[in-house]
Amino acid sequence: MLIAGFPAGAWGTNCYVVAPAAGEECVIIDPGHQAAQGVEETLRKHRLKPVAVVLTHGHIDHVASVVPVCGAHDVPAWIHPADRYMMSDPEKALGRSIGMPLMGELTVGEPDDVHELTDGAALKLAGLDFSVAHAPGHTKGSVTFRTPETTEIPSVLFSGDLLFAGSIGRTDLPGGDMDEMLASLTRVVLPLDNSTVVLSGHGPQTTIGQERATNPYLRQVAASRQGSRSETRAPRRGM
Numbered sequence: 001m002l003i004a005g006f007p008a009g010a011w012g013t014n015c016y017v018v019a020p021a022a023g024e025e026c027v028i029i030d031p032g033h034q035a036a037q038g039v040e041e042t043l044r045k046h047r048l049k050p051v052a053v054v055l056t057h058g059h060i061d062h063v064a065s066v067v068p069v070c071g072a073h074d075v076p077a078w079i080h081p082a083d084r085y086m087m088s089d090p091e092k093a094l095g096r097s098i099g100m101p102l103m104g105e106l107t108v109g110e111p112d113d114v115h116e117l118t119d120g121a122a123l124k125l126a127g128l129d130f131s132v133a134h135a136p137g138h139t140k141g142s143v144t145f146r147t148p149e150t151t152e153i154p155s156v157l158f159s160g161d162l163l164f165a166g167s168i169g170r171t172d173l174p175g176g177d178m179d180e181m182l183a184s185l186t187r188v189v190l191p192l193d194n195s196t197v198v199l200s201g202h203g204p205q206t207t208i209g210q211e212r213a214t215n216p217y218l219r220q221v222a223a224s225r226q227g228s229r230s231e232t233r234a235p236r237r238g239m
Contacts, residue, residue, distance in 0.1 A: 056160025
């Protein structure tokens, strides 16, 4: 499997291009602010043809380039229905203005073709299999995408802003909820194998094993499952 990722725009949001191999069809995950050029460069470098854009959630730093990317390649976007409104109304999603100069650079709205994601869905796109897990907490419609483990490569979790290396996404914006975030970590993340690679919306790559051992939030929910709690916390990231 080929995974090419790069941080894009003012918020350094990770955009990923995923394909079975070079020269084949691909899926684009979270083309955010100023990501369109990086997407095109990645497609040319690896000779890839997009078939879909999939979104971990609706915040503008993850969806700002959806319209130009989908339009340039005539492909649909997939998003959870609870976050769909954010593509057309990003300021409402943040509870404040994100600034007129920045807004002037964005093409706000939906692409021509939008499909809605559901919890437990099995997406088959570009010859790849993704399992979808609804993971509210950062937003009401946050989801993760996970590839299956094979004998050659471990499973990969595209966690969006649910889980970062050493931290989690913020919960203080509209739709955020710490109780839901902890419940999503318990339900979606804790059951995964330690070998699972985590590619998040911001920051470096990590693994479930590394986060299980060191991430204070994951340690907290693991302790809660065992009947005790850890109060140690780290700063949260994401828009």
